[in-house]
Amino acid sequence: MSILSAKNIVVSYYGDISVLRDVSMEAKEGEITIIIGPNGAGKSTLLKTLYGLLRPKKGSIIYEGKDITGLKVHEFMKLGLAYVPQSRTVFPDLTVMENLELGSWILRHDKKKVNEALDYVFSFFPILDEKKNDKAKTLSGGQQKMLEVGRALLTKPKVLLLDEPTATLAPMLAKEIYSFLVRLRDEKTTIVLVDQNVRQAFEIANYIYVLELGENSTQGSKKEFEGKLKEVIKDWLNYDESH
Amino acid sequence: MESILIQAIVSGILLGLIYGLIGMGMNIIYGVMRVVNFAHGEFMMLAAYICYWLNRQYATNPLHSLIIIVPLFFGLGFLVYYLFVPRLLNSEDPEMASFLVFFGISLVLSSLILIIWGADPRGIPFPFKRVSVSIGEFFFPLGRLIAGGFCGIVILLLILLLFKTYLGKAIRAIIQNREAVSILGIDTHLLSAFSFGIGLLLVGLAGGLVILSFPAITPMMGSSYTLVAFVVVILGGLGTPLGALLGGFIFGLAENIGAVFMPTSLSPVIAFVLLITMILIRPQGILGEG
Ligand SMILES: Nc1ncnc2c1ncn2[C@@H]1O[C@H](COP(=O)(O)OP(=O)(O)O)[C@@H](O)[C@H]1O
Ligand SMILES: [Mg+2]
Numbered sequence: 277m278s279i280l281s282a283k284n285i286v287v288s289y290y291g292d293i294s295v296l297r298d299v300s301m302e303a304k305e306g307e308i309t310i311i312i313g314p315n316g317a318g319k320s321t322l323l324k325t326l327y328g329l330l331r332p333k334k335g336s337i338i339y340e341g342k343d344i345t346g347l348k349v350h351e352f353m354k355l356g357l358a359y360v361p362q363s364r365t366v367f368p369d370l371t372v373m374e375n376l377e378l379g380s381w382i383l384r385h386d387k388k389k390v391n392e393a394l395d396y397v398f399s400f401f402p403i404l405d406e407k408k409n410d411k412a413k414t415l416s417g418g419q420q421k422m423l424e425v426g427r428a429l430l431t432k433p434k435v436l437l438l439d440e441p442t443a444t445l446a447p448m449l450a451k452e453i454y455s456f457l458v459r460l461r462d463e464k465t466t467i468v469l470v471d472q473n474v475r476q477a478f479e480i481a482n483y484i485y486v487l488e489l490g491e492n493s494t495q496g497s498k499k500e501f502e503g504k505l506k507e508v509i510k511d512w513l514n515y516d517e518s519h
Numbered sequence: 520m521e522s523i524l525i526q527a528i529v530s531g532i533l534l535g536l537i538y539g540l541i542g543m544g545m546n547i548i549y550g551v552m553r554v555v556n557f558a559h560g561e562f563m564m565l566a567a568y569i570c571y572w573l574n575r576q577y578a579t580n581p582l583h584s585l586i587i588i589v590p591l592f593f594g595l596g597f598l599v600y601y602l603f604v605p606r607l608l609n610s611e612d613p614e615m616a617s618f619l620v621f622f623g624i625s626l627v628l629s630s631l632i633l634i635i636w637g638a639d640p641r642g643i644p645f646p647f648k649r650v651s652v653s654i655g656e657f658f659f660p661l662g663r664l665i666a667g668g669f670c671g672i673v674i675l676l677l678i679l680l681l682f683k684t685y686l687g688k689a690i691r692a693i694i695q696n697r698e699a700v701s702i703l704g705i706d707t708h709l710l711s712a713f714s715f716g717i718g719l720l721l722v723g724l725a726g727g728l729v730i731l732s733f734p735a736i737t738p739m740m741g742s743s744y745t746l747v748a749f750v751v752v753i754l755g756g757l758g759t760p761l762g763a764l765l766g767g768f769i770f771g772l773a774e775n776i777g778a779v780f781m782p783t784s785l786s787p788v789i790a791f792v793l794l795i796t797m798i799l800i801r802p803q804g805i806l807g808e809g
Contacts, residue, residue: 327702353704365699367692374688382704384685427703 278302278338279466280326280357280435285335287318287325294333295321297490303435308457308467310477312509313487319470320362322487323437326468327359328352339435353382358433362440362470366420366427368413372404375412379427393430400456401426418449425453435466442473454480474509526657527779531772533667537725537732539767540670541744542751543677543760544721550694550758551714552604554617558625560744562719566592566726567736568632574643581646582669585727592723596716599624604715605708625741633738640735666728673724674764677717681760690714694758722748743787750790754797756807765805769793
């Protein structure tokens with residue numbers, strides 16, 4: 277069953293230039309849906325629109341059967357969504373713990389829930405527990421990414437949107453993130469993942485969308501993509517076999 | 520000589536606490552919204568005149584007037600935020616636009632006070648039985664001791680707010696990354712309005728306390744306190760609330776120690792010397808990040 281979907285959305289940053297032109301996608305409950313495509317295709321724009329940071333000029337965003345187009349950004353977490361952007365979003369001068377506390381903002385009046393949420397996140401990323409009193413800026417790049425992901429998990433979101441979470445990570449750390457995502461799916465979290473590490477993302481995917489130049493190009497289940505993945509990505513500029 | 524110097528240091532610290540309070544308000548507003556409140560000193564002056572007026576009408580002790588000033592200025596902060604700031608943030612050049620708007624507000628406030636209370640300096644009868652207290656061979660003006668002590672308590676409460684509460688942590692977080700705060704489910708407009716409220720509340724408190732520390736207030740004093748806020752903020756680091764406290768101490772001490780060695784007429788020069796020196800050697804301020 278579809279839990280989150282975009283229906284024929286048109287999005288632009290300013291003026292008449294549309295970055296997304298009539299794009300549709302849906303994420304099925306409990307699955308990992310990946311969105312891939314060359315640089316500048318509009319993948320990040322799509323995630324931002326799904327999370328309310330951009331408002332589509334046309335089309336709609338549907339979550340659990342309700343039209344949530346145009347809802348304010350800060351409402352999304354309460355609905356059960358969470359989003360980890362491509363850019364760095366840790367608060368560098370706050371401690372790891374303070375960063376996490378802000379991730380539990382909507383639970384703040386329930387101390388017990390906050391503590392449970394922290395334990396939940398520490399179970400995924402024990403390193404955050406070890407470093408909880410350190411300033412976030414002292415963490416390595418990989419640890420900061422874990423902090424961002426952990427911070428998005430505190431509310432136990434039903435749908436987690438991630439934008440290139442492994443882009444700047446060493447291969448070992450990237451692997452850790454992918455196995456974490458699989459574990460999260462096993463716990464019934466729906467995941468929408470934008471990724472440039474196409475092969476690794478494909479490994480864990482249930483369903484694949486390919487975006488090109490702001491439009492849907494191809495899509496299909498993992499099975500349907502098996503074997504033709506290479507063909508699909510062959511023409512992308514900048515694509516590097518070693519990825 | 521030595522005792523004069525010690526007295527100057529104590530006065531400097533007391534004044535520094537007031538300056539710190541003024542600067543912390545300015546820095547929270549700037550840090551959260553990237554809006555420079557050019558009317559900061561005028562808001563302070565408004566608070567001072569309200570305390571003056573309450574004293575004339577009801578013989579209120581300025582310390583008691585603060586009970587009214589605090590909610591009034593907190594609410595004023597919300598009002599000013601929602602009237603102006605979201606529009607400024609949407610404009611093409613928010614910093615220039617905010618300069619114009621807040622410069623305008625400063626003119627309006629000064630003129631308003633001039634119209635209501637006239638250009639003559641105003642003061643209130645000193646509300647305490649003694650003017651100064653002596654400790655050993657030293658004499659300290661009681662008004663400044665009380666004002667400084669009060670500022671110290673408020674600053675302590677502010678630090679507790681910023682470092683121990685969810686709200687304060689959110690304020691420190693939004694200073695560092697506005698968008699990241701909104702995706703965590705925090706209403707950035709409400710948080711900004713709250714921060715503006717805190718900023719004006721702090722400078723409002725300072726206005727009430729200034730009337731205790733100095734004999735007279737005039738409709739011209741606003742801009743000199745805006746300058747104080749600037750110097751303090753630039754010394755400590757733009758957008759870092761604790762930096763402003765440090766900047767306040769440095770400025771307060773420099774002014775008072777300077778007065779021991781230089782004619783009083785030269786004391787405004789100290790502000791500019793500090794300002795220019797800091798901009799030359801460390802433009803991001805002592806606690807600011809380059
Ligand atoms: N903040 C922005 N303002 C204007 N244009 C933008 C902005 N962000 C992205 N774009 C443009 O939108 C297009 C899609 O960008 P993006 O969604 O980031 O692509 P992807 O994530 O697939 O690399 C690009 O042409 C990019 O230049
Ligand atoms: Mg992108």
